[in-house]
Amino acid sequence: MEELINQLIVLTKQKNPQERIDGIWFEAPKIDLEALAQLMLLNQFRLTTMTGIERDDGETDVIYHFNGIKMAINIRTTTLQQKLPSIANILPSANWIEREIRDLYAVHFEGHPDPRPLVRPKEMPEGFFRKGVVESLTKEQEAK
Amino acid sequence: MPYKLPLGPLHPAFEEPYKVTLSCKGEVIEDCQVEVGFVMRSIELLTQRRNYIRDLVLVEHVCGICSNVHASTFAMAVEKIASIEVPARALYIRTIVAELERLHSHLLWAGIGSEDIGYHSMFMEIYYLRERVMDILEAISGNRVNYGMITLGGVTRDITDPKSILAVVSEVHAVLEKVVIPIFTKDRTIIDRTKGIGILTRADALSYGTVGPLARASGVPEDIRENFPYAAYAELGFKPVMLDSCDVAARIVVRALEMLESVRLIEEALKNLPAGSIRPSEVPLEIPKGEATARSEAPRGEVFYYVASDGSDTPARVKIRTPSFVNIPSIRAMVKGQYLADLPLIQASIDPCCSCTDR
Numbered sequence: 001m002e003e004l005i006n007q008l009i010v011l012t013k014q015k016n017p018q019e020r021i022d023g024i025w026f027e028a029p030k031i032d033l034e035a036l037a038q039l040m041l042l043n044q045f046r047l048t049t050m051t052g053i054e055r056d057d058g059e060t061d062v063i064y065h066f067n068g069i070k071m072a073i074n075i076r077t078t079t080l081q082q083k084l085p086s087i088a089n090i091l092p093s094a095n096w097i098e099r100e101i102r103d104l105y106a107v108h109f110e111g112h113p114d115p116r117p118l119v120r121p122k123e124m125p126e127g128f129f130r131k132g133v134v135e136s137l138t139k140e141q142e143a144k
Numbered sequence: 145m146p147y148k149l150p151l152g153p154l155h156p157a158f159e160e161p162y163k164v165t166l167s168c169k170g171e172v173i174e175d176c177q178v179e180v181g182f183v184m185r186s187i188e189l190l191t192q193r194r195n196y197i198r199d200l201v202l203v204e205h206v207c208g209i210c211s212n213v214h215a216s217t218f219a220m221a222v223e224k225i226a227s228i229e230v231p232a233r234a235l236y237i238r239t240i241v242a243e244l245e246r247l248h249s250h251l252l253w254a255g256i257g258s259e260d261i262g263y264h265s266m267f268m269e270i271y272y273l274r275e276r277v278m279d280i281l282e283a284i285s286g287n288r289v290n291y292g293m294i295t296l297g298g299v300t301r302d303i304t305d306p307k308s309i310l311a312v313v314s315e316v317h318a319v320l321e322k323v324v325i326p327i328f329t330k331d332r333t334i335i336d337r338t339k340g341i342g343i344l345t346r347a348d349a350l351s352y353g354t355v356g357p358l359a360r361a362s363g364v365p366e367d368i369r370e371n372f373p374y375a376a377y378a379e380l381g382f383k384p385v386m387l388d389s390c391d392v393a394a395r396i397v398v399r400a401l402e403m404l405e406s407v408r409l410i411e412e413a414l415k416n417l418p419a420g421s422i423r424p425s426e427v428p429l430e431i432p433k434g435e436a437t438a439r440s441e442a443p444r445g446e447v448f449y450y451v452a453s454d455g456s457d458t459p460a461r462v463k464i465r466t467p468s469f470v471n472i473p474s475i476r477a478m479v480k481g482q483y484l485a486d487l488p489l490i491q492a493s494i495d496p497c498c499s500c501t502d503r
Contacts, residue, residue, distance in 0.1 A: 020436075021224055021436070022224060022436050022437045022438065023437065044350070046350070046353045046366075047353055048353075048439075048446070048448050048465060049448055049450075049463070049465035049469075051450045051461070051463040052463075053452065053461050063450070065437060065448065065450070067371075067372075067439075069365070069371055070371050070372070072372070072437070072439075074437065091351070091353070092351050092352055092353075092473070093351065093352055093353030093470060093473075095473065096469065096470075096473055104188075117181075118180065118181055119180070119181035119184045119502055120181070121181075121184070129186070129188070129189050134189070
């Protein structure tokens with residue numbers, strides 16, 4: 001497992017990952033996500049899920065949560081102009097997760113094989129969990 | 145020429161609304177497309193507007209069957225951020241309620257599965273047994289569905305009479321051993337209907353990231369109780385159930401054998417229930433700044449929570465990943481080349497929960 005950590009250190013360019021009670025945490029604002037997906041697949045790690053978190057500067061933080069047998073790895077990255085490369089072609093389990101984050105936080109995953117909405121109803125705009133969108137939707141509702 | 149057959153969102157074969165669009169050639173399914181999102185309630189967004197105590201009530205309503213596991217996983221994540229220590233007695237009670245919940249959920253599934261197979265007398269037998277488990281849960285918590293047992297740092301109600309619970313549990317144990325397991329493993333009606341259908345290979349199970357009994361029936365050793373022990377599982381000892389025949393029959397047997405292990409865990413926990421308090425005397429309403437993840441094994445597989453706190457009494461972000469969210473897409477891998485008539489049983493074999501998936 002140490003080898004995997006060393007490879008991740010090279011990939012994330014972060015020398016001291018945090019070891020916490022719930023696994024190892026990496027911060028990597030810029031990371032080659034496709035190489036990360038390949039590496040985790042090779043080591044038989046499972047993509048648990050991805051968490052989208054809205055930032056104040058209009059971008060979104062995305063945390064990739066992986067887990068293997070008795071080991072959890074969390075990698076936090078940030079979108080660039082609300083865009084990230086898709087890993088759904090490498091890990092099929094990312095397919096629905098990326099579609100959901102696009103619906104809720106308007107992050108576009110480039111190269112996604114099937115970018116239809118997953119949970120978003122037709123009448124809702126993309127990114128309906130973002131503060132700005134929630135506020136304008138609430139105002140619209142109140143005006144009615 | 146293949147034709148398209150839409151099933152759902154509302155269909156007698158489904159327990160909850162979701163849509164499967166099949167592409168068939170004659171009686172054989174060539175491909176399918178699964179759509180969800182018909183019962184989305186935006187629970188993640190709502191949790192970010194309530195305080196932590198009210199959130200415990202809200203996340204319990206994510207699922208109507210595995211309600212307790214959501215509250216306990218949310219509490220686990222918050223306890224990690226705030227470094228709240230949970231008393232040993234509370235950990236044991238959490239384990240007992242979690243295993244009772246697994247028992248009633250697996251029995252519910254076994255009943256629905258039997259009905260899909262066309263074995264109605266088995267359905268009746270199993271639902272009677274499930275009522276007995278619900279009686280225990282009602283005796284412990286006062287509720288049948290949303291138990292309200294979990295609070296930050298412990299549990300809300302104590303188990304005062306372990307003997308009466310043990311008596312009902314051993315009654316359930318006897319019926320499981322004498323009726324349910326022999327019928328599910330040896331009866332011709334069940335075997336002929338389930339053997340060799342709905343194959344999910346080990347490679348597919350891994351690439352779709354499936355969890356829970358579905359993954360364990362495909363030979364993937366995926367059990368949070370063993371890999372990331374929480375509550376009292378490390379102390380009670382735990383034997384995972386795993387099969388590698390990858391079909392619907394394997395999923396039935398994995399769940400049936402897991403019920404026996406649940407009964408053993410409940411009995412063991414009740415007999416060794418530690419003395420002491422069930423929750424700390426004081427729990428902070430404001431949680432310090434930080435983030436944490438928590439995992440638990442729900443009846444259908446791994447439940448994952450990510451909670452971020454900004455130092456106030458309201459979480460900054462709550463992310464919920466339910467087991468059905470990763471299990472439902474794998475239907476596509478299971479139905480290729482199968483008969484149309486087997487679809488209701490194949491989709492039921494993963495025990496899909498759409499309220500969980502959509503949140």
